[in-house]
Amino acid sequence: MNPANLVRLVRVFWRMRRGLPTFVSYNSLNACNQACPMCAVWRRDGEMLTVEELAPIFADLKRFGLEVAEISGGEPFLRKDIYQIFALLDRLGFLYTTATNGTLLTPEGIEKLREARGLLQVAFSLDSLDRERYAFLRGRDLLPKALENLELLLAARIPAPVKINLVMNRLNYRETWDFLAFARERGIHLSVFPVNQGDGFFHRHSDPEFLATPEERREMAGIFKELARLRRAGEPLWEYSGFYERAADYVLGKPVGPCDAGRLYLDLNADGQVAVCLDREGVGDLRREGIATLWQRLEAQREAVRVCSLETPCFYTCTYNVSLTARNQAAFLLETARVRWRGLVRRMLPGAR
Numbered sequence: 001m002n003p004a005n006l007v008r009l010v011r012v013f014w015r016m017r018r019g020l021p022t023f024v025s026y027n028s029l030n031a032c033n034q035a036c037p038m039c040a041v042w043r044r045d046g047e048m049l050t051v052e053e054l055a056p057i058f059a060d061l062k063r064f065g066l067e068v069a070e071i072s073g074g075e076p077f078l079r080k081d082i083y084q085i086f087a088l089l090d091r092l093g094f095l096y097t098t099a100t101n102g103t104l105l106t107p108e109g110i111e112k113l114r115e116a117r118g119l120l121q122v123a124f125s126l127d128s129l130d131r132e133r134y135a136f137l138r139g140r141d142l143l144p145k146a147l148e149n150l151e152l153l154l155a156a157r158i159p160a161p162v163k164i165n166l167v168m169n170r171l172n173y174r175e176t177w178d179f180l181a182f183a184r185e186r187g188i189h190l191s192v193f194p195v196n197q198g199d200g201f202f203h204r205h206s207d208p209e210f211l212a213t214p215e216e217r218r219e220m221a222g223i224f225k226e227l228a229r230l231r232r233a234g235e236p237l238w239e240y241s242g243f244y245e246r247a248a249d250y251v252l253g254k255p256v257g258p259c260d261a262g263r264l265y266l267d268l269n270a271d272g273q274v275a276v277c278l279d280r281e282g283v284g285d286l287r288r289e290g291i292a293t294l295w296q297r298l299e300a301q302r303e304a305v306r307v308c309s310l311e312t313p314c315f316y317t318c319t320y321n322v323s324l325t326a327r328n329q330a331a332f333l334l335e336t337a338r339v340r341w342r343g344l345v346r347r348m349l350p351g352a353r
Contacts, residue, residue, distance in 0.1 A: 002159075005118065008095050012067045016264060016326040021295070023265045024061055025070040025278060025318050028085065030270050032075040034101050035139030036127075037207045038167060038195050041074050046271045049287075051084045053272070057286045062092045064291045066266075068120070069096040070318060074270070077104040086116040099123040099165065103142045105149040110156045119160040121238075123191065124150055126164055128172050129182065137172065154186055163189035163238050170212040173220045176227075183236055187347060189339075191238040192227060194220070194251050196314045217251050224248035232335055234342035239317065240332040242324045250315040259309040260323040262298045267318075276301050277319055280308075 015022040028049075032042040049057070058069070069089055076082050077100050089096050095118045102124045113119065126146060128134040134143040153162060166172070166179050176192060183190040195210050212220065228244035231237040237244070246256045261267075262276030269275065273282025274291065276298050283297035314320075325332045 002117065005095060005120070008067060008093070008118075012095065013329055015065060015067060016322070017329060019260075019263060019326070021065055021264060021266065023068045023070065023318070023322055024066045024268055025072060025265070026268045027073060027270045027278065028071055028076045028082070029074040029079060031078055032073060032101075033078060033103060033140065034075065034142065036137060037139065038137070038169065038210055046269070048079070048270055049272055051081050051088060053287055054085065055088055057268070057272070058088060058092055058094065060286065060291050061268075062094065064295070066291075067095060069094050071096055071098040073099075075101055075104065077109065083109070083112045083116075086113075086119065090117045094118050095120050097121045097123060099125060101125050101138065101142075102146045102149045102153070103140075105153060107152060107156075110153055110158065113156075113158045113160070116160070119158075121161045121163055122153065122158070123163050123165045124153070125167075126150075126179075127167050128175060129178055130175070133172060133175075137167075137169075154188065161189060163191050166190060166192045167195050168192055168220060168223070169195035169210045170216045170220075171209065173216070173223060176223050180230075180235065180237075184346070187236075187343060189236045189238040191317065192224070192244070192247075193239075193317050194224075194247050194315050196316065212251070217253075220251045221248040224251065231339070234335075234338040236339055236343060239321050240325050240328060241335060242328055242331070243317070243321045246320060246324065247315055250313065255310065256313055256315060256320065257309070258323060259305055259313070259319050260326065261305050261319045262301050264326055265319055265322050266298060274298070276305055277314075278316070279314060280304070 012022055030041050030044045030046045035042055071085065076098055097120050100122065127137045131141065131143045135141040164179060164183055166176065168176065180190055224244045224247040227237055228241040231241040231244060250256050267275045267278045268286065269282055272285045272287045274284060274286050274294050275282045280301065284294045286294065
């Protein structure tokens with residue numbers, strides 16, 4: 001990581017510690033070349049902001065104190081101007097991540113990622129290593145292409161870390177350990193989070209295929225608890241161990257604690273609407289009103305966020321992982337150092353665990 005990004009990360013953790021707005025998730029478009037049954041994004045219409053429209057919006061967000069942008073979708077690499085968006089964020093001094101299903105990556109595009117100075121990670125969504133199961137969970141039979149492009153991405157050795165996103169559900173939870181071995185063998189990280197069920201605007205959907213039995217829930221909870229232990233031991237898992245412990249509670253229907261949506265975090269929809277999170281209605285269009293004005297409306301929804309966390313909780317990495325990391329920074333940093341050290345040992349001593 002370059003020194004400039006390290007300085008920015010110090011500022012990120014300082015703002016998190018003080019409970020200040022720090023993260024923005026930008027849903028860059030609703031369109032996707034896949035059709036995951038557990039996702040609602042691709043079912044929605046909506047316009048797509050141009051780079052020219054985004055420039056004053058992100059400049060406004062940066063002045064307000066936002067430091068980290070998550071670029072998601074839909075599938076962000078459907079946008080021909082995605083690299084221009086990365087360049088815009090670089091000019092403004094943002095750190096940013098991007099999430100992709102990987103099927104649209106090209107050698108030329110991967111090479112352009114080298115120019116993305118503020119890129120913190122590329123999250124590669126797979127959900128299954130079994131072709132038939134992947135085709136169901138992702139809505140398209142594209143596993144061979146996804147795996148081919150993942151290997152191209154890893155061979156390119158871009159400066160930013162690569163991680164695999166696995167949405168655990170009743171259909172794929174027994175693959176978790178295969179995924180951890182897959183990630184370990186390639187020297188990358190694994191991120192595991194539970195499927196979010198219930199009606200929502202974006203990343204959850206009421207599909208009966210994901211209604212787990214009590215026994216399946218107990219098994220998934222056991223896996224999340226073991227992931228927490230392995231993260232503390234230095235295995236290549238991305239999230240803080242407390243996230244996996246709370247994920248175990250989530251799949252069992254237990255309370256998962258407070259959510260900082262509309263406090264540390266806000267969501268920018270594809271149509272310019274800003275919301276406390278991706279499952280809430282927008283409070284205004286950032287093309288027409290500044291974030292300082294809209295922030296008051298976001299703060300006014302904090303009671304609704306509290307009720308949501310009690311009655312209809314989600315468990316997204318963008319909200320709960322941010323919340324838990326902010327409250328447990330020392331433990332998170334210690335665990336991350338241990339993960340990096342174990343990774344270094346593995347690279348230096350092939351076969352080391």
